[in-house]
Amino acid sequence: MALLKLLFTWALFAVMALAANPWVARHRLTSDQYQSTMNDLVAQGYKPTYVSGYTISNSPRFAAIWQKPSGWVPAWVARHGMTSDEYQAAFNTYTSQGYRPILVNGYTVSGQDRYVAIWDKSTSGAWVARHRMTASEYQSQFNTYLAQGYRLKHVSGYAIGTEARYAALWEKTPNDSSAWSARHGLTSAQYQQEFNTMTAQGYRPTVVSGYGVNGVDYYAAIWEKKSGPAWVARHGMTSDQYQTQFNTITGQGYYPTVVSGYTLGSTDYYAALWSK
Structure with missing residues (x-):
């Protein structure tokens, strides 16, 4: 009876914690686990806001963040495990229906590039993907796009064979004149140096993408110079280190x-950003 009461109490606490928490994060999910988690959370009113694909022993895995919006949510769609051709076909279909990409991350499985993406019908200026x-x-x-007044909003680094590849989104944001900076192809040491330089100048990281090429980890990132809540950034974390940092920081x-x-x-490995 005591054990049943303990289990009931734990389960009740878990449900209450989930209900009170406007976000959920998971990592190391297989494709089936990711889809199952997506289905469960979407049914509870959550929306995916960030997803990255990678592999463990050449098996695709996913790390993702879902948030429960408090107000109106534009229509959205999310897809994962797409080949380049499948991603392009989905891109063409959804953009023709009035959606725009808000995230695209590349990863590699068995030497083939795959993509995970989110589109929604939120308003925006002109954009390029x-x-x-x-x-x-x-x-x-x-x-080219910088000269045309576009702002880099997202970048994903990954590898095809022994070569680095990139997926990116640009957007024209006439109402946002804040300074910003982006870098790619940085080793861990170079990224840390650039990170220190940018944050010392008042910039905050908004995107970081870690990727391995020929056994070396590289980083692509975007910083913006604008006010905002406190934030924390970490990179080069193993799964256990990421979980420890996650628990501490959250x-x-x-x-x-x-x-x-x-x-x-x-x-x-994992690179991550947190905000208050």
């Missing part, structure tokens, strides 16, 4: 905004 870009193609596109009143999973050899 590109994927499967080499480093030089990405830099060229970056320069215990201090922060919630996750970005989680990027990536693989070096047979080990999965």
Whole structure:
């Protein structure tokens, strides 16, 4: 009887905690686990806000964040496990229906690039999306759209074979004139140095993407110079380290905004951002 009471109390606490929590985060999910979690949370009113794909022993895994909006939510769709052609077909279908991409992350399974993406019908300025870009193609596109007044809103680094590739989203934001900066192809040490430089100048990270190429971890990131709540950033974490940091940081009143999973050899690593 005591054991049953304890189990009931724990279950009740878990349900109350979930109901009171406007966000949920998971990592290391298989494709089936990710879809099952997505179905359960969407049924409870949650919406995916960030998803990254990666592999463990060449098996696709997913790290994701869901939030429970308090107000009106625009129509949205999310897809994962897409090949490049499947992603392009979905992209064409949804954009023709008035959706726009708000997230696209690339990852590699058995040497083939795959994509996870979210689209919604939120309002925005003009936007541009590109994927499967080499480093030089990405830099060229970056320069072109920057000159046309676009702002980089999202970037994902991944690998095809031994070559880094990038997926990115740009948007024209006439009501946002705050300074911003973006970097890619940074080693862990270079990323940390750039991170220190940017934060010392009053910038805050809004996107970080970790990716492995030829056994080396690289990082692409976006910083913005604007006011906002307190934030925390970590990278190069193993699964256990990420879970420890997650528990500590969320215990201090922060919630996750970005989680990027990536693989070096047979080990999965994580880069993440939290905000109060």
